[in-house]
Amino acid sequence: MRTKFSSELAALTDELARLSALAHEATERVAVAVAEANLTAAYEVLAIEEQLQALHGKCENRSVILLALEAPVARDLRHVVTAMQIADDLSRMSWLTSRIADSVVHRYPEPVAPPDILRQLGAIGGIVTDLAVTAGRAITGIGLSADRSSEDAHARLTALQQQVLRTISAPQWQHGSAMAVDLALLVHHYERCAEHCVRIERLIHFFHTGIPLSAQVGED
16 A cells, blocks of 8 residues: 555656646747747747646646545655645746747737847746756755755846836836736746746755745745
């Protein structure tokens, strides 16, 4: 019985790794879509979301069955609960990148922003992609670090986001209110993606240590 339970936990972790790989791919493709007004890349992001949401459903079902039928305790319980929460974070990331892809589709064949803002969006997209990679490594147990590199990257992203918001809200903005609103939503979606990545790392830390997320804030 224990062997079967362990194999189910391993399968759950494998599904999380696949979810993470899809989420990472979505961040890469959406960055291309934004930077190049690339319709093909935008549609690839939308297709990835369909795959990820289907896999999320399987992961969720497996977790519920493990909780209902196996009644795990201590570390095993943390494993299942953490997996459920991480799967939800990855699902939300996929939804957010799809909304960014929608912006590209809506504006096509024109770019989503003028060249100066496109450069900032490129930097934002690169940071989010790196954060997705770091979150994926944490999930698979590779290179889980104790430093605050992800939080630092998130802070850089927030600074870039504020630059974009200042530009689109300035009196000299000449590209219309519709584009300004679209860009405000776009950078907000990227910000939320970054938050989910950081949260995933904290959830992994909770799994290994039992320290809840609220107690990790400000932790040295």
